[in-house]
Amino acid sequence: MKTITILFIQLFMVLFASAQTRYYDKTKTFYENGYTYQSDQLGMVTLYNKENKFTYVDQIDRYTGKYISIEENMSDQLEKDSWTKPKCISIVNSCFSDTEKNRVRETFIFITMYINPDNGSVAEVEFSFPCTNPFATIPVSVYRKIELGLKKEIRFVPTEEGKRRNYILVYWKHHVK
Incomplete structure (x- = not known):
C-alpha cells in the first residue's frame, strides 16, 4: 500500500510539473494554426504577433516626421x-x-495595444511579463484569443492630437480575476 501511495504522489508531481511548462524561456518563434508569434526574451518576455508592424517602432508625428516626446505623449490622444x-x-x-486564472492570480502581465489613429481600432497587441512569471506557462493560443477579442470588440475615438501619430499607445498592468 505504501508503494502505491508513493507512486501515486510521484505521478501527481510529474503531472503538476508538466502543467508548469515555461514556453517563453528563450527567444523563439511559434508557428501555430495559421498564425505566427514571436517571443523575445531578455529577462522580460515580449510576446507579439509576428505580423505586428509597431513593435519596437518609435511613435512619431505623421505630419512632421519627428519623434513624440514624453511630454507630448501625456496629451489626450483618445x-x-x-x-x-x-x-x-x-x-x-x-x-x-479557471486553472490558468488560479495559476496567475498573484502576478501581473503588461498588455499593450497599438491603436490605429485613423479609425480607433486595435491594430496590434503585445504582451510583456518576467520570464519566471506564471504567465510564461500560458500557451500562445490564449494570447492569440486575447488579441483577436480586443481587435474585434474594442474601438476608441482618436482626438486631433492622436490622429497625428503613426499609432496611439494604450497599455496597462493586468491582474487576471
Whole structure:
C-alpha cells in the first residue's frame, strides 16, 4: 500500500510539473494554426504577433516626421469614455481557463495595444511579463484569443492630437480575476 501511495504522489508531481511548462524561456518563434508569434526574451518576455508592424517602432508625428516626446505623449490622444477599459479587462479575463486564472492570480502581465489613429481600432497587441512569471506557462493560443477579442470588440475615438501619430499607445498592468 505504501508503494502505491508513493507512486501515486510521484505521478501527481510529474503531472503538476508538466502543467508548469515555461514556453517563453528563450527567444523563439511559434508557428501555430495559421498564425505566427514571436517571443523575445531578455529577462522580460515580449510576446507579439509576428505580423505586428509597431513593435519596437518609435511613435512619431505623421505630419512632421519627428519623434513624440514624453511630454507630448501625456496629451489626450483618445476621447475619454467609460466603457473601453472595463471591456478590455473583461475580454482578457474571459480568455483564461479557471486553472490558468488560479495559476496567475498573484502576478501581473503588461498588455499593450497599438491603436490605429485613423479609425480607433486595435491594430496590434503585445504582451510583456518576467520570464519566471506564471504567465510564461500560458500557451500562445490564449494570447492569440486575447488579441483577436480586443481587435474585434474594442474601438476608441482618436482626438486631433492622436490622429497625428503613426499609432496611439494604450497599455496597462493586468491582474487576471
